[in-house]
Amino acid sequence: MKxxxxxxxxxxxxxxxxxxxxxxLLSSPRDITYYTGSKLTGDAAFLLVDPNSKPLLIISxxxxxxxxxxxxxxxxxxxxxxIVKELSGYKxxxxxxxxxxAGVFMKLKKLRIRLKPFGPRIKIPRMVKDDxxxxxxxxxxxxxxxxxxxxxxxxxxxxxASGWINKGVVDLGVENAFPPIIASGxxxxxIHYLPGKRKIKAKxxxxxxxxxxFNGYCSDMTRTFCQKPNxxxxxxxxxxxxxxxxxxxxxxxxxxxxxxxxxxxxxxxxLGYKKMHSIGHGVGLSVHxxxxxxxxxxxxxxxxxxxxxxxKNWGGCRVEDMVYIKNNRARLLxxxxxxxxx
Amino acid sequence: MKxxxxxxxxxxxxxxxxxxxxxxLLSSPRDITYYTGSKLTGDAAFLLVDPNSKPLLIISxxxxxxxxxxxxxxxxxxxxxxIVKELSGYKxxxxxxxxxxAGVFMKLKKLRIRLKPFGPRIKIPRMVKDDxxxxxxxxxxxxxxxxxxxxxxxxxxxxxASGWINKGVVDLGVENAFPPIIASGxxxxxIHYLPGKRKIKAKxxxxxxxxxxFNGYCSDMTRTFCQKPNxxxxxxxxxxxxxxxxxxxxxxxxxxxxxxxxxxxxxxxxLGYKKMHSIGHGVGLSVHxxxxxxxxxxxxxxxxxxxxxxxKNWGGCRVEDMVYIKNNRARLLxxxxxxxxx
Numbered sequence: 001m002k003x004x005x006x007x008x009x010x011x012x013x014x015x016x017x018x019x020x021x022x023x024x025l026l027s028s029p030r031d032i033t034y035y036t037g038s039k040l041t042g043d044a045a046f047l048l049v050d051p052n053s054k055p056l057l058i059i060s061x062x063x064x065x066x067x068x069x070x071x072x073x074x075x076x077x078x079x080x081x082x083i084v085k086e087l088s089g090y091k092x093x094x095x096x097x098x099x100x101x102a103g104v105f106m107k108l109k110k111l112r113i114r115l116k117p118f119g120p121r122i123k124i125p126r127m128v129k130d131d132x133x134x135x136x137x138x139x140x141x142x143x144x145x146x147x148x149x150x151x152x153x154x155x156x157x158x159x160x161a162s163g164w165i166n167k168g169v170v171d172l173g174v175e176n177a178f179p180p181i182i183a184s185g186x187x188x189x190x191i192h193y194l195p196g197k198r199k200i201k202a203k204x205x206x207x208x209x210x211x212x213x214f215n216g217y218c219s220d221m222t223r224t225f226c227q228k229p230n231x232x233x234x235x236x237x238x239x240x241x242x243x244x245x246x247x248x249x250x251x252x253x254x255x256x257x258x259x260x261x262x263x264x265x266x267x268x269x270x271l272g273y274k275k276m277h278s279i280g281h282g283v284g285l286s287v288h289x290x291x292x293x294x295x296x297x298x299x300x301x302x303x304x305x306x307x308x309x310x311x312k313n314w315g316g317c318r319v320e321d322m323v324y325i326k327n328n329r330a331r332l333l334x335x336x337x338x339x340x341x342x
Numbered sequence: 343m344k345x346x347x348x349x350x351x352x353x354x355x356x357x358x359x360x361x362x363x364x365x366x367l368l369s370s371p372r373d374i375t376y377y378t379g380s381k382l383t384g385d386a387a388f389l390l391v392d393p394n395s396k397p398l399l400i401i402s403x404x405x406x407x408x409x410x411x412x413x414x415x416x417x418x419x420x421x422x423x424x425i426v427k428e429l430s431g432y433k434x435x436x437x438x439x440x441x442x443x444a445g446v447f448m449k450l451k452k453l454r455i456r457l458k459p460f461g462p463r464i465k466i467p468r469m470v471k472d473d474x475x476x477x478x479x480x481x482x483x484x485x486x487x488x489x490x491x492x493x494x495x496x497x498x499x500x501x502x503a504s505g506w507i508n509k510g511v512v513d514l515g516v517e518n519a520f521p522p523i524i525a526s527g528x529x530x531x532x533i534h535y536l537p538g539k540r541k542i543k544a545k546x547x548x549x550x551x552x553x554x555x556f557n558g559y560c561s562d563m564t565r566t567f568c569q570k571p572n573x574x575x576x577x578x579x580x581x582x583x584x585x586x587x588x589x590x591x592x593x594x595x596x597x598x599x600x601x602x603x604x605x606x607x608x609x610x611x612x613l614g615y616k617k618m619h620s621i622g623h624g625v626g627l628s629v630h631x632x633x634x635x636x637x638x639x640x641x642x643x644x645x646x647x648x649x650x651x652x653x654k655n656w657g658g659c660r661v662e663d664m665v666y667i668k669n670n671r672a673r674l675l676x677x678x679x680x681x682x683x684x
Contacts, residue, residue, distance in 0.1 A: 170508045
């Protein structure tokens with residue numbers, strides 16, 4: 001069973017009508033994939049969604065392979081005026097302000113079209129995953145678990161360990177969803193760290209944050225390992241697990257995501273730590289997507305729960321799992337062990 | 343010898359003064375790498391270049407590893423207002439319209455700053471490569487040649503062949519500069535094609551367009567192979583080589599890039615074909631960069647020469663090599679054979 005693209009477009013059309021717009025202009029490649037099934041090569045592409053006609057994919061003429069698409073009409077452009085032509089007649093158009101560059105925006109502003117920022121709402125239908133999407137996500141998670149289980153860390157440099165992950169990813173026929181983070185010792189106090197030449201030691205905290213993209217869908221998981229932890233490392237790690245368990249337990253349908261953020265903040269503070277980043281984020285075609293902040297958690301949503309503690313010049317740890325909301329409760333998508341010393 | 347970042351910043355400052363701006367706000371990760379040496383993880387980052395003080399890297403607090411940077415002062419932001427604070431006092435700021443999204447642009451417009459599109463000029467210093475950069479580019483080209491030489495195509499699917507490239511790229515410790523294009527048979531009539539399930543046959547034209555990123559710097563090369571070419575395939579291929587040879591011979595310091603485009607268009611037409619895409623583009627930290635169109639070719643520039651012929655429902659071929667301008671002439675950066683049947 002393949003995704004029901006017409007259903008997705010219908011949801012988008014409903015949003016257009018509710019907002020009293022003439023049309024939507026989508027420009028994020030992930031959105032275009034979601035609403036048409038088209039895979040894109042990186043050339044510029046726009047999807048014009050009119051409530052009364054078939055969606056129109058306006059795509060660079062270099063992407064001439066797209067001509068066989070069935071879920072949308074296709075027009076090729078070689079110059080900006082070819083795009084302008086397709087927009088003529090529209091008075092108010094919702095657009096994706098985070099996925100359109102300021103140069104294109106300034107050119108469109110010169111036309112007599114009222115452009116309304118609409119990016120976050122275009123992504124509403126993507127929040128709740130259907131069965132087909134869940135199969136892709138579960139597969140991405142499964143592959144990520146295998147990567148975690150095979151890795152050897154102590155004695156290798158961070159860079160070597162990340163190279164090993166890169167190899168595994170290619171061997172398994174997938175892609176990295178983002179560059180692997182392998183941060184050891186003092187470097188584990190950095191949140192988004194780039195692997196370096198430091199050799200990993202048995203006494204190090206090692207944060208390993210990896211994710212793959214399977215058939216378009218992402219995973220995002222983190223483990224912290226330590227072969228010979230001292231008392232303080234054990235304590236900090238247990239505290240992080242405690243925060244994660246309590247947040248997962250409180251992530252229920254009907255709860256707003258920022259309520260979960262506040263809840264975790266209080267847990268950090270009670271345990272004597274500072275909250276340094278979000279407690280989680282939605283995952284799907286993008287590694288970071290809705291639900292976030294003001295979104296209310298619903299059945300069918302997928303997001304991470306990832307508490308982390310970072311102590312400057314000492315180190316840090318983070319544990320990140322993906323959960324799926326079913327029957328109003330959060331269920332772990334992974335069975336991967338969370339032991340500090342596996 | 344490492345790049346001279348102060349020299350690069352001095353060139354940028356000169357541009358700021360000439361344009362009577364107070365400062366520049368860079369937001370392309372490649373530019374920030376070029377001007378500071380900082381490698382970025384994908385978190386949002388801006389480089390504020392003031393003619394009178396050290397450059398200021400304004401970067402997401404998640405990139406806390408950046409605190410050790412020496413080529414710029416570093417400020418971390420967690421909210422938009424942290425960025426606004428750093429911009430206070432500036433009246434006119436040049437920005438990179440292709441590397442800032444419309445959402446950020448609209449927010450900055452609300453401040454009392456005159457924002458001037460300056461993207462293309464920020465990239466002027468990047469056009470001419472220094473010795474250190476040439477070493478990285480030559481290494482990237484060398485690795486790409488090895489990938490071409492090892493590949494087996496006939497009997498494999500396009501997808502399997504691209505998987506083989508992906509593996510080779512990781513084995514050689516580099517990254518893809520872009521997803522490999524492997525287009526066979528009729529699919530070779532598509533310019534930017536995504537590898538599919540088609541099995542490659544001995545009579546097929548197979549376009550293989552690949553590039554790697556070594557230490558930040560890209561390569562971009564294309565070969566077309568055919569094990570058992572017919573007369574028409576041989577003729578079309580020879581014509582493409584003829585166009586490439588003549589364009590390389592005419593690519594000289596002092597010639598504008600669009601003159602080269604026109605020159606190639608006439609060659610295509612003389613031989614009975616249609617020019618379907620640019621004859622080439624600059625390559626460096628980005629796969630596609632200046633020189634393009636109105637840029638005048640200079641010593642030290644690196645760009646591709648890539649004629650291609652695409653005949654619908656029949657197939658196509660493209661040959662792409664990177665050249666370097668030295669002593670006013672274009673020199674091939676690669677020694678890779680251009681034989682149709684190796």
